[in-house]
Amino acid sequence: MNIIESKPIGKIILNEHTPKRSTRIEHYLIPYYQRGYRWDEENVTALLDDIFNFMQSDEKKYCLQPIVVVPGKDHNGDNIWEVIDGQQRLTTLFIIFKYLNKPKYQIIFEKRDKSNDFLEKLSEDHYSDENPDFHFMSKAYKETKKWFEKKTENDVGFIDEFNSKLTKWVEIIWYQIEELADIEDENERENRKIDIFNRLNIGKIPLTDAELIRALLLSKIKHGLSDREAILRQSEMSAEWHRMEQELRNEEFWYFLNNSPLEETSSTIEFIFKLIASNSDKRYSTYLWFEKEIKATDPSVEKIKAENLWKTTKEYFGKLKYWFKDDTLYHHLGFKFIFEKKPLETVKSCIDNANVNKSAFKKWAIEEVKEKIRGINLDDINYEKHTHELKQVFLLHNILSVMNAEQNGSNRFSFEQYKKVELDGGWSIEHIHAQQTKEMKEEKAIRKWLDETYKSIKDIKETDFEADALANEFENSVEVLANEVNEMRQSQSIDFNAFNELKLRVIEKFDSKSIHILDNLALLSFKQNSSLNNAIFAVKRRKIIGFDKEQQFIPPATKNVFLKYYSDNDLQPFFWSKADKENYVNDIKKKLHPYLTPTT
Known part of the structure; x- marks a missing residue:
């Protein structure tokens, strides 16, 4: 060997x-x-x-x-x-x-x-x-x-x-x-x-550290065994190694624990070795820690130490797998891991706290989520001051929405898809109704806005608006606005000032007048969000449905917003109504209530 x-x-x-x-x-x-x-x-x-x-x-x-x-x-x-x-x-x-x-x-x-x-x-x-x-x-x-x-x-x-x-x-x-x-x-x-x-x-x-540790362990565990016994023991360990390596390559398992890309990881079992080793981030420090722990003057002692470290490796893997399989631990620990700057240290602290019975550890995991969002007041939180807190609130709402869903099939939030988006541009807070954005002056973008808006509002009738929308003083009917949009989209040239004045009137027509607070916000990827800028609700809805058909990951609660899930009696698809807003916020408050500390 x-x-x-x-x-x-x-x-x-x-x-x-x-x-x-x-x-x-x-x-x-x-x-x-x-x-x-x-x-x-x-x-x-x-x-x-x-x-x-x-x-x-x-x-x-x-x-x-x-x-x-x-x-x-x-x-x-x-x-x-x-x-x-x-x-x-x-x-x-x-x-x-x-x-x-x-x-x-x-x-x-x-x-x-x-x-x-x-x-x-x-x-x-x-x-x-x-x-x-x-x-x-x-x-x-x-x-x-x-x-x-x-x-x-x-x-x-x-x-x-x-x-x-x-x-x-x-x-x-x-x-x-x-x-x-x-x-x-x-x-x-x-x-x-x-x-x-x-x-x-x-x-x-x-x-890699993992390859070096593998060679180290295999070389030590054979001491005192016959050639046949040594081959059998090394084969057994190699099979156990391969099983753990392959299971950790399950993307849902990997991204539950890690914030780093799986494709850049040559050995997944190295993650467990790093959890075990008390070391730094320096090159080969994990291997050197294992070598130091095993080293002894007596080869029989080295064998015992190597066997014990391999046993610890399997025990760590067993704990991680149990967390992954258990829905309560999967969702609560998964939430905790996302917002940690040093996820490896966080997983290690969870292992250290897991030396209790299963019920007690689950309670601890739930308390950790409570601690993460301690001090957040859902009535005061807003887009301009609390972007990080909003991401925490919306992620937890999405997780709890999936956990509590009464439906057949999967009832687990996909940390894999969430973290892949995080690695590929990240997450942003989307305004359900459009913000009053800066003027648009690029003709290609303007024509795209006109086309998308016309497709979404051309079949809407004024009578489709419900009372709270009609109560506002609108300068134009939907029909008039749709005709103006269509006329401008067919024109040979664009008058930028006239377009921006028309865009403002369209947005105001479909705007529910709450911009930066909880009832007008949802979680969406930066890439998806950038394609929705300046769009009214009806346009955003069409695009969200399109993203979903393309199998892009849309957080389930965000999808629910644009599918009008939160209001049973309000089925109009083009306006984020007062009832929609109230029901949406009430759902967030209801699901997060067990986790939020009372405010005074």
Whole structure:
């Protein structure tokens, strides 16, 4: 089984297992199938800056990216490491040590003897652009020299301090592939190495924390088992791993817990490892935490620790799955996760609070929602001052509307669809009746407004308005306005002033006179909202129905608004009436009442 551990840089130069050569250092073979050294000045400077920044910090250790090696033998029968991944870092570190005139390992480029000789002789007096290897090695040395000359200008001890920190406290993740040792056929073994190289390099798929943790656990749990027992135990763990990985790839499950895109996640189980590990966001910190937790002088103790961590992983997964399956926890925790700036920490706090019976945890989850909307007053909330609070209110209203729906089929709010919209432009607060917006002066947009408005009002009769609308003093009837809109849409040119005066009269005709308060607001995506600007209710209704037919996600309560769901006796489709408004707000208040703190 493969070996994985973190090693100080000094240990990849010389360690207790280094062969006793004439110069006792480790040897690294760069196989023929890899391209040569290609790091430019920016890569070299970035590595040096990272190490320097670590020196200035309070951190005890700093970890570089992994190197992947396969053990082999040189012509003398001594151990040599074939580098499958990590050539660029190893070569750059070699060049740094060469400039510092400090002990270093040896690098051997297979079938590129000139590159071997050039790297050994590389100095400020020995640059060359004869081939790509020479060119990039020369540039790396020049950049290293330039960087150190600036740092040592006023500090004679900097080089010794840098070398000490680099060799003792900067670590590299050492991934030693042992599985190839069982392959007797040399060609098959070579092909397998090339396959691994292609995956890590050509495919641009770096080793993730999850892959490193998997290798670590698999390597530790086999201790004390026979070969057959080890294979069975590792196969069992691999099957459990695969099941959890696949279940977390269920998009509804993933987006219930996460606010980040699933397609950008190479391993979903890594989310659980991050929950378990008490670590930072630094590169490979999750793996390093697991390695530290498992590390012991006794392999049998390491096995127990690895088994316990795997058991914890399964327990965490079990809790997350239970939350996802239970409707009460799914909706209340899902609401909580959306508004947290650090969702991973929030999920971890939920796990910490879940060590009670199921009933008590559900009560806790409900209280967390109450805490989220504490202090919101539905009678005072408005568009101009409380956008964030309105989003909370409308999201919770949508969730509760789905939870309480008496219908067949799904009764779960889709956090997947909600978060996909959040990632693709976000959510906004839509005015059910149009705002008194700025004048329109772009002819294409104007003609679109005229076409959409005419289609929506051409068949409306004045008698279709109910009493509260007719009580207002209207300058024109619907029929007159529709004729004016039609006449203007058919004209060869548009008089902008005349259009904006007509638009204002149309909006006022269909406006219920409440703009920025709860009864005239709903939740809609920014992209959908932008296409509804300046539109009257009847136009918006047609578009919302169109979005729904296209299977775009419309929050269920928003859909209910435009389908006139909240008023049984008011079926006219073109006006958001006083009754509609009252019933809509009453529904919000009724559903949110158990969660709102009383106002004084």
